[in-house]
Amino acid sequence: MKIVMIGAGNVATNIAKTLAKIGETPAQIWSRTLASAEALAETVDSCATSDWNSVMKDADVYIVSVKDDAMLDVIEQLCSRCKHGVFVHTAGTMSMSLFTGKAEHYGVLYPMQTFSKQKEVNFRTIPCFVEASDQQTLDIIMELARLLSDNVRELKEADRKWLHIAAVFSCNFANVCNTMAAKILERHGLDFNVMLPLLDETVAKLHRLHPKEAQTGPASRGDVGVVGKHLALLEGDKELSEVYSVLSDYILKNRV
Incomplete structure (x- = not known):
């Protein structure tokens, strides 16, 4: 599968690195x-460009992974030059209709995870949600998603937005x-690391209990x-006081 990666941010970086590990290195990074394209291309042994006219025209799949506010312009630029292949974006809230009238085969591959360039994730465990313009395209996007993850399912746009x-x-x-917790701790000479055992146990409980059952604390x-x-202690910080009050009120009203 010849893949061109459009974007070099957090999501694109993790997708490109994962594909490279399984021998499906993107043929090009735009x-x-x-400098961003070159940095990622060097990492995965690909080639880089920032010139739309240099984007490969013969890819099987174009993965568009850019900021939501840049998505429409990027898709227009890409699809006006590249007429063949499957076009897919990775955004959770953007419609696949962005491709309508610009490409024949298109869809969405949304990996639900928090991504950073600096930290690689185990993509095989990440839930990936896909949608496509037609069955043939869905099969191709499913194949691509299964190269990345063992947890792939079809999900329509309306449900993906709620997800x-x-x-x-x-x-x-x-x-x-x-x-906000770090801000409070730093003000009083404490390191955020003291919170990590608490956070680890909080997440561990969520593997066994419904979040409502796992809720603890004064509220x-x-x-x-x-x-x-x-x-009373937070009176001097209006923002923290307001957040604490809103969240506590919600918990009080929705106790188990």
Whole structure:
């Protein structure tokens, strides 16, 4: 399978590295920034370009993995030059209809994971959700997804958008709470590492219990006295106080 990677960010980097490990190295890496394309291409032993006119025209699959706000322009530039092959993007909230009228065979391959260039992930365990314009294209995207992961399933756009919202709550919002915890700890001369055993156990419990059953803490016990004391300590920081109050109210109203 001849693959061209459009993008060199966090998701694209992890996909390209995973493909390279199994002998399916992308034939080319495109990025708006040549230095970014070259850095990834060097890592996976591919070739790089930032010139649309130099993008290979004979790929089997073009994987578009760029920021959502750049997606439409990138797809228009790509599809105006490359007329054959399967076109797939990796975004959780973007519609595959972005390709409609621009390509014949297209779809989505959404790997639900948090990605960073600096840390490789075990792609084989990542849930990958796919959608396609037709059955033939779905078969090809499924084949591509199974090169990456053992956990692949078809999911329609409407459900994928809700899945992405859930992922934002479960991952992004959870981690921003950790940034707030780090802020509090650093103010008082403590290292965030002291939280890691707590976080490890929190995640471990989620492998055995429903999140609602795993919830602990003062608000889950209905201990409004402790909640009040915490809010008093946070009076000097309006943002942290508001977040603590909103989350505590939610937990109090939705206790098991």
